[in-house]
Amino acid sequence: MLLCGPFVRRAVYNDSMMKWLLTLIVAVIVLTLCTPWLRKHGLGRLPGDITLRHKGRDYYLPITTTVLLSLALTLLGRLI
Secondary structure (H helix, E strand, O other): OOOOOHHHHHHHHHHHHHHHHHHHHHHHHHHHHHHHHHHHOOOOOOOOEEEEEEOOEEEEEEHHHHHHHHHHHHHHHHHO
16 A cells, blocks of 8 residues: 555654654753753853742743853854
8 A cells, every 4th residue: 555645744744753852852851961060060040040949849940041052052053
C-alpha cells in the first residue's frame, strides 16, 4: 500500500515535532544541571529574575538570565 497525500506529510511533521521535543527536553535537563554553576557566577540573580517562595519551595523564573543566555548563544552561533 502506497501512502500519499496528507499521510506522508503527517509522518514528516510528527518526525520533525519529535526532534524538537527531544531537543527541548535535553536543553531543560542541561540547564537544570548547570543551574548551580550559573548561580555561582551571578546568573539567576540578575534584575528581572523572579524568585517565588510558596509552601516552603522556591520557584525561579530567570527571565533576564534567559534573555542573556539566548543572546550569547545566538552570537556564538552566528560566529561559528
